[in-house]
Amino acid sequence: MERVGMDLSVDLAGIKLKNPILLASGTAGYGVELSSVIELSRVGGVILKSVTGKPRKGNPSPRIWETASGMLNSVGLENMGIDALIGEVLPELSGLGVPIIASIAADTVDEYARLAAVLNGATGVSAVEVNVSCPNVEKGGIHFGIDAEATRAVASAARSSTELPLFVKLSAVVADISEVALAAQAGGASGLSLINTVPGLAVDPVSRRPRLGGVTGGLSGPAIKPIALKAVWDCYRTTGLPIIGGGGIYDVDDVLEFLIAGAAAVSVGTVTFTDPAGALDIIETLPGALSALGVESPGELTGSLRV
Amino acid sequence: MTDKKGYRAGLQSRAILIGREKVSRKAHVLDFEIERAEAMSRPLPGQFYHVDCGGGREHLLRRPLSVHGITGSEKGAPVIRFMVEAVGWGTEKLCSLEPGTGVGLLGPLGHWFTPVERGRALLVSGGIGIAPLFFLASEMDRKGMGYDLFAGFREGEEYYPALSDLKGGIQVYTDDGTLGSKGLVSEGAVLRIKGDSYYTVFACGPEAMMAVVAVACERSGVACQVSLTSRMACGLGLCRGCVREGKGGRNLCVCAEGPVFDSRDVKWKE
Numbered sequence: 001m002e003r004v005g006m007d008l009s010v011d012l013a014g015i016k017l018k019n020p021i022l023l024a025s026g027t028a029g030y031g032v033e034l035s036s037v038i039e040l041s042r043v044g045g046v047i048l049k050s051v052t053g054k055p056r057k058g059n060p061s062p063r064i065w066e067t068a069s070g071m072l073n074s075v076g077l078e079n080m081g082i083d084a085l086i087g088e089v090l091p092e093l094s095g096l097g098v099p100i101i102a103s104i105a106a107d108t109v110d111e112y113a114r115l116a117a118v119l120n121g122a123t124g125v126s127a128v129e130v131n132v133s134c135p136n137v138e139k140g141g142i143h144f145g146i147d148a149e150a151t152r153a154v155a156s157a158a159r160s161s162t163e164l165p166l167f168v169k170l171s172a173v174v175a176d177i178s179e180v181a182l183a184a185q186a187g188g189a190s191g192l193s194l195i196n197t198v199p200g201l202a203v204d205p206v207s208r209r210p211r212l213g214g215v216t217g218g219l220s221g222p223a224i225k226p227i228a229l230k231a232v233w234d235c236y237r238t239t240g241l242p243i244i245g246g247g248g249i250y251d252v253d254d255v256l257e258f259l260i261a262g263a264a265a266v267s268v269g270t271v272t273f274t275d276p277a278g279a280l281d282i283i284e285t286l287p288g289a290l291s292a293l294g295v296e297s298p299g300e301l302t303g304s305l306r307v
Numbered sequence: 308m309t310d311k312k313g314y315r316a317g318l319q320s321r322a323i324l325i326g327r328e329k330v331s332r333k334a335h336v337l338d339f340e341i342e343r344a345e346a347m348s349r350p351l352p353g354q355f356y357h358v359d360c361g362g363g364r365e366h367l368l369r370r371p372l373s374v375h376g377i378t379g380s381e382k383g384a385p386v387i388r389f390m391v392e393a394v395g396w397g398t399e400k401l402c403s404l405e406p407g408t409g410v411g412l413l414g415p416l417g418h419w420f421t422p423v424e425r426g427r428a429l430l431v432s433g434g435i436g437i438a439p440l441f442f443l444a445s446e447m448d449r450k451g452m453g454y455d456l457f458a459g460f461r462e463g464e465e466y467y468p469a470l471s472d473l474k475g476g477i478q479v480y481t482d483d484g485t486l487g488s489k490g491l492v493s494e495g496a497v498l499r500i501k502g503d504s505y506y507t508v509f510a511c512g513p514e515a516m517m518a519v520v521a522v523a524c525e526r527s528g529v530a531c532q533v534s535l536t537s538r539m540a541c542g543l544g545l546c547r548g549c550v551r552e553g554k555g556g557r558n559l560c561v562c563a564e565g566p567v568f569d570s571r572d573v574k575w576k577e
Binding site: 038075277 | 314318320359364365366368369370392401411455537538540541542543544548549551552556559
């Protein structure tokens, strides 16, 4: 049976998390919205929706399409902008008692540096996720993340602008993700966040039009889990950096797989849409699942893949 | 403050299907008995529940369903009623559920219709858009408020017989003339909006129908509330997936700010 009171805490690049279950960027809003629905203080941390320098309206509707074991989204980085995040959201989040990782996205290297600098002094931010892999914007986004040199430049610019731990969020849709991961490391990344959604398309055969207003979207959900696991395993071996692993996590068994492949913590995203309390279910069942494997902490599993 | 699963009070997490009836050629009415009734917030007309159709990891997203009514079970527990038209995997699954099945159900969510306390209201529905407006009409009956309901269907076989139980003035339109007046309900409604002194118009149905009604209301200076539909993921305002463009470039988050909007805030699609 479950071991009551197992210590689930993990050290993630110097941040102490009470458990390794994080809510993924873009699926938990700015944290505030979800805190009225579930007891948010029980999660290990919340990675906020990416913000840009100025507010963005995002892509035309429809923005959502369900696919086999997944979904496409084309939200297009709609966000309130960093000023509103600092002025309105962070003060409200400070009372929640949960580590907050802010996520930033930009069109230029300089803008990444500026955003990282603004967050450096912000209250209540434990770390910064650098999103160089959004597939739904014309400029910036994945155009940085598919290029090792551009990724290094972004990581380096952000690194020199903040003392906070920096997690660079990568796309798996590259020829060799470990090359990009090494570039992020060379730029000064404290860790990696893997993976962003996978670019995709859905078509209405009757109208011959795309299902999404933005034409293409990002695929998430269990359909991308094997892709994400391989990315985690590749990057863990080549960089040794602490990794936030995620992509299609649906239940506690998925979490075990990500830990074994090399993740120090995991991000759960799309399952929050299936069940807003999905992350809490996973946290509840994690001690029993770890005990069943004969380990006493999540960290014991990290990178323990037997090959 | 929270239940065992971690949901805060006021939002349901589970319900049992206690009855399902096919009420027209395409639509089913489903009755769900609420578990944890003591923690329930009473839904208002226009609000919705985000319903898990049991797709597991194959079909991940819940389906947003407007409340069609509230009744009580034999046990005295509250029962939430939905009207569902089978149009895809999730709604087909719901329309074939066996009574006794437990379903994950999150709500009530969203912004509701705001009934007016004086004057007469006009309710205009197209197809399955009758689902929330029937609930609104029932509540107006309960409060003794006056209204007319114009209900449009493609054909007579889609007519919803329970309409005859309502106390308001009911006018039925079908595209093919097999029942009621032949023609579009929006055209009939527009004539009445111009001619009569309705205080508020409530509309739910296809985009083109609501757009025609909304424009007529704006021209006649009549307030109009519309219930929009959109593909949703979270239903809680987290993902911004259901967002559509509103007037003046403002974004409308259908799940959290809607689904009911003042029609003047909506930018209608072509």
